[in-house]
Amino acid sequence: MIRSEILGTGSYLPEKVVTNKDWEKMVDTSDEWITTRTGIKERHFAAENEATSDLVVEASKKAIEDAKINKEDIDLIIVGTISSDNAYPSTANWVQKKLGIKPIPSFDISAACSGFLYGLIVADSFIKIGAAKKVLVAGAEIMTRIMNWEDRNTCVLFGDGAGAVVLGPTDEDKGILSTYWGADGNLGDLLKQPAGGSAMPATHETVDKKLHAVYMEGNKVFKHAVLRMQEAAIKALELANLTGNDVDLYIPHQANIRIIEATIERAKIPLEKTFINIDKIANISAATIPIGLDQAKKTGRIKPGDNVLMSAFGGGLTWAGIVVRF
Numbered sequence: 001m002i003r004s005e006i007l008g009t010g011s012y013l014p015e016k017v018v019t020n021k022d023w024e025k026m027v028d029t030s031d032e033w034i035t036t037r038t039g040i041k042e043r044h045f046a047a048e049n050e051a052t053s054d055l056v057v058e059a060s061k062k063a064i065e066d067a068k069i070n071k072e073d074i075d076l077i078i079v080g081t082i083s084s085d086n087a088y089p090s091t092a093n094w095v096q097k098k099l100g101i102k103p104i105p106s107f108d109i110s111a112a113c114s115g116f117l118y119g120l121i122v123a124d125s126f127i128k129i130g131a132a133k134k135v136l137v138a139g140a141e142i143m144t145r146i147m148n149w150e151d152r153n154t155c156v157l158f159g160d161g162a163g164a165v166v167l168g169p170t171d172e173d174k175g176i177l178s179t180y181w182g183a184d185g186n187l188g189d190l191l192k193q194p195a196g197g198s199a200m201p202a203t204h205e206t207v208d209k210k211l212h213a214v215y216m217e218g219n220k221v222f223k224h225a226v227l228r229m230q231e232a233a234i235k236a237l238e239l240a241n242l243t244g245n246d247v248d249l250y251i252p253h254q255a256n257i258r259i260i261e262a263t264i265e266r267a268k269i270p271l272e273k274t275f276i277n278i279d280k281i282a283n284i285s286a287a288t289i290p291i292g293l294d295q296a297k298k299t300g301r302i303k304p305g306d307n308v309l310m311s312a313f314g315g316g317l318t319w320a321g322i323v324v325r326f
């Protein structure tokens, strides 16, 4: 039976770090509020001359090196993002150009914070049917470009960065063991970027009203986030015939420490087996999980044979869970 395994990982965080104390100088907020409500202490901001594809390229170079493959072996590029360089071409197209890879299929996935896991699920399917052999899957965001800098409800929550993996086929007893995903467009209005698309094209008014930024009904989203994160984690484990006890490391999407705590309690996963970096990177939407995966691998928290659970929830509303054996 052919499965897909993660051959290499890489991540990139822009140099500039912005702390909660820095935010105190910009909006009516406090380190105490942000820390107790979310667990966030600091986040990275991209430089003015960086576009989302640039972040992906940095993360991808490391993932390709880690996978010990030639970049010419890559036959598909998928980027999960909601802050693409342009509406089109896709960020993945720019990544193909900037990495200097021959013309191959490349496309973006718009599933907000679930974008990377959605990308892995699509890549896994291509590999299983033999349609691709080496897939570069990335999650990347420059959330600071789609933020309302005056809306304290959202602006303090997000950061910028990218993570990437190279996926390839294996016939060994490892790789992606299970995938679970879902979406509910009925709840799409709770978290969206209202303007800039065909439903509300850009006008002076949309710019003045800051409708090109993230709009979120945080409280309502929170309730769905807890339920769907739990569902995604538990279903992914069930589909892999595993329980919380079998998890060697859980890498949850990092939107809010309280969502993570509620999920691990329900899925019966110990805190010490949960990877938490929300304090350092905040919510980077689709980039959060691949960055966590890379950091966990590079710091020795993932060893050969380990069962790693990942689950995410985001705008759409979307959610996904995956179990991978290393």
Ligand code: ACO
Residues within 6 Å of the ligand: 028, 029, 030, 033, 034, 037, 038, 112, 113, 152, 153, 154, 156, 191, 218, 219, 220, 221, 222, 225, 255, 256, 259, 283, 285, 313, 314, 315
């Ligand atoms: N500083 C100080 N006070 C603030 C701030 C801030 N930055 N932001 C909001 N407040 C105030 C509010 O105005 C409100 O005041 P009021 O009671 O006087 O009206 C009070 O704090 C409480 O606000 P709530 O929204 O109820 O705060 P809550 O505890 O729900 O926390 C949060 C807000 C952190 C956004 C939480 O709801 C959350 O994490 N939601 C889920 C986010 C999520 O998972 N998103 C999905 C992924 S993102 C994506 O897909 C792009």
